[in-house]
Amino acid sequence: MTMLKVAHCSGCGQVYQKNIRNLCQDCCRSLDDELDRCESYLRRNRRATTEQLREATGVPVKKITAFLKENRLHLASYPNLTYPCNSCQAPIRQHHLCCSCRVRIISDLHILKEQESKKASRPSAFQIRNAAYR
Template identity: 50%
Template sequence: MSKELMVAHCPDCGNVFQKNVRNLCSSCAALLDEQIVTMERYLSRNRFATTEQLSLATNLPVQKIRGWIRKGKLRVFDYPNLADQCDLCSAPIRRGHICPTCSSRINDDIAKTLERERKMKERLIAANSYYHKI
């Protein structure tokens, strides 16, 4: 019985590597570990740093930090000023993909649309109904 070697292309650098749990080649995995250690070291001394301050201090892109927040790799409850951005309005958020304001606006729009559709169906039923007088 022969074993197949499962390989893939690293999503970060494009090199071929043997598939693993992290889905990264060894050099990119080592770089990621180094970045996380650098970030954690800075945050241990600067608990109240913002996402932008963390980015400047560690030379990590803000989008990468926000991606780690969104994926749960960076726990924001330990650091009160770290935040991601709302996908719609770019307001700071601590969890999820959209802020409470955008969420409530979307829910209101959905409710209004459903109400309009209900009224339109009622009008169609009333317009197509036949009333018989006895």
């Protein structure tokens, strides 16, 4: 007996027969339809922004972002398309974070590391003080 692999669709949540796209038939079809709408709008308006694309096609920014990140819409061909930074929502065209968020996160990591190393050195200072009392 072969087990039928089922899962919850990541688009609408209903149970469906598992496939590589993690989407049920309905969601696959509507996603393809949305991608089609985006592509045909962009063919006529190569310099459109994400906001203009959303207004013209009714496709939510989240899905446009997914198309861009999955390379189903090619950022390189459309000079004004952007997607929001994961942290502050600023419009970006590469990576998952904008420049200032990347700088901030790197410096946060740096501070965190410094705190860690201070924490690590604290017990030995305490031991020295303790030893002086004896």
